[in-house]
Amino acid sequence: MLHHTAPVVLIAVVAYETGTARLRRRGDRWPVARDLAFAAGGVVVLGAGGVPGFAGHMVQHVLLGMIAPVLLVLSRPATVLLRAAPTRARRRLKRVLTSRFAAVLVFPPVAALLEACGLWVLYRTGLYAATERNPWLHGVVQLHVFLVGVLFAASLCQLDPVRHRYGAALRAATLVAAAAAHAVLAKTLYLAPPPGVALADADARIAAEVMYYGGDLAELALAAVIAAQWYARRGRELRRTGAVAGSP
Amino acid sequence: MSHEVPVRREVRRARSGWAGAAIGVGVAAFADETVFHQLLHWHHFYDRSTTDAGLVSDGLFHAFGWVALVLGFVVVADLRRGDRLSGRATAGGILAAAGAFQLYDGTIQHKLLGLHQIRYDVDLAPYDWTWNVVAVVLLAAGVWLLRSARSRTA
Numbered sequence: 377m378l379h380h381t382a383p384v385v386l387i388a389v390v391a392y393e394t395g396t397a398r399l400r401r402r403g404d405r406w407p408v409a410r411d412l413a414f415a416a417g418g419v420v421v422l423g424a425g426g427v428p429g430f431a432g433h434m435v436q437h438v439l440l441g442m443i444a445p446v447l448l449v450l451s452r453p454a455t456v457l458l459r460a461a462p463t464r465a466r467r468r469l470k471r472v473l474t475s476r477f478a479a480v481l482v483f484p485p486v487a488a489l490l491e492a493c494g495l496w497v498l499y500r501t502g503l504y505a506a507t508e509r510n511p512w513l514h515g516v517v518q519l520h521v522f523l524v525g526v527l528f529a530a531s532l533c534q535l536d537p538v539r540h541r542y543g544a545a546l547r548a549a550t551l552v553a554a555a556a557a558h559a560v561l562a563k564t565l566y567l568a569p570p571p572g573v574a575l576a577d578a579d580a581r582i583a584a585e586v587m588y589y590g591g592d593l594a595e596l597a598l599a600a601v602i603a604a605q606w607y608a609r610r611g612r613e614l615r616r617t618g619a620v621a622g623s624p
Numbered sequence: 625m626s627h628e629v630p631v632r633r634e635v636r637r638a639r640s641g642w643a644g645a646a647i648g649v650g651v652a653a654f655a656d657e658t659v660f661h662q663l664l665h666w667h668h669f670y671d672r673s674t675t676d677a678g679l680v681s682d683g684l685f686h687a688f689g690w691v692a693l694v695l696g697f698v699v700v701a702d703l704r705r706g707d708r709l710s711g712r713a714t715a716g717g718i719l720a721a722a723g724a725f726q727l728y729d730g731t732i733q734h735k736l737l738g739l740h741q742i743r744y745d746v747d748l749a750p751y752d753w754t755w756n757v758v759a760v761v762l763l764a765a766g767v768w769l770l771r772s773a774r775s776r777t778a
Contacts, residue, residue, distance in 0.1 A: 551687075551691055552684070552687045552691050554687075555686075555687035555691075556680070556683040556684040556686070556687035557683070558683075558687075559682070559686050559687055560679050560680055560682075560683035563679055563682070563683070564679065592686075595690050595691065596690050596694065599690060599691045599694040599695065602695075603694045603695050603697075604698075606698060607698050607702060610702050611702075611705075614705070614706055
């Protein structure tokens with residue numbers, strides 16, 4: 377799928393870099409780590425694919441639906457757009473991002489439900505078998521997996537502007553529930569492959585393990601983001617109340 | 625400087641204990657995964673006798689372990705910088721939760737829900753006994769530490 381995603385990824389990276397260059401020129405502080413995260417996300421999207429079999433599909437699922445979204449969300453693309461776009465486009469974008477509809481989508485349990493339900497439908501109905509026969513449907517499902525992955529990561533990290541912010545407890549609990557659903561599905565795929573798909577034993581086993589442990593990687597990264605945000609917020613509170621040694 | 629009154633910080637024993645408990649569950653889940661699944665290959669990824677409840681229980685604890693480990697460490701770091709950490713309560717929480725999780729794993733998950741066994745093609749009894757006795761010892765040590773943290777004046 378490299379041939380049709382490569383131009384899109386290239387355009388996205390160039391647009392992101394143009395935006396951050398503009399921010400830096402006018403004096404905004406924008407850490408290079410965010411640029412690197414965006415570029416790395418693009419590389420992961422391009423690298424997804426090429427491995428044969430169900431295990432290969434699962435590697436793609438982990439990269440496209442979990443790892444790339446976390447990297448992209450860490451780079452705060454909506455913030456770049458909001459700050460670098462012309463005023464009129466900026467207003468419109470702000471209205472979309474903080475709309476009621478967007479607020480429902482980025483409510484963490486809703487995003488998690490979309491993520492989990494999408495996967496169960498993909499692997500527990502005939503949908504997966506259908507994507508093997510129809511390349512067009514395959515592309516649509518991949519795009520959906522990627523977009524829902526971005527939505528899920530964005531809802532848990534809340535780095536870009538949103539209508540409501542949620543506490544660490546709700547986001548952590550949502551993360552645990554979603555990761556548990558993911559882990560359960562991964563283990564059941566080991567014994568029972570998607571309907572209408574015949575798998576070699578080794579292929580099914582590797583696919584299930586890739587999904588199970590790949591999910592852990594994304595879960596750890598998201599947990600680290602939530603924890604770091606909580607720690608920083610507590611630090612601000614402590615400094616305000618003067619409860620930290622050495623504070624003014 | 626005159627307005628700065630040295631504040632006597634209150635040690636948050638309960639919070640220290642809970643943060644320790646989160647770390648304890650995380651460490652136990654992590655040790656189970658790395659040592660018994662990946663290094664020794666004693667545990668199996670999937671056992672054909674596993675019940676649905678066993679799968680859900682495994683998925684929940686597996687997912688909870690990682691998040692608990694990360695958040696537990698951050699809460700401990702936060703208590704430390706505020707000078708309100710009870711190290712004894714944290715250690716007690718870690719041991720008690722690790723022991724409780726191992727006991728749950730060794731009795732409910734392995735035996736009742738048939739998740740997987742400790743090892744295959746061997747006489748299981750000594751493994752099961754060692755597993756659960758170690759769990760009870762950890763749990764008891766943790767509870768003792770937690771109680772002694774409470775009886776000590778901060």
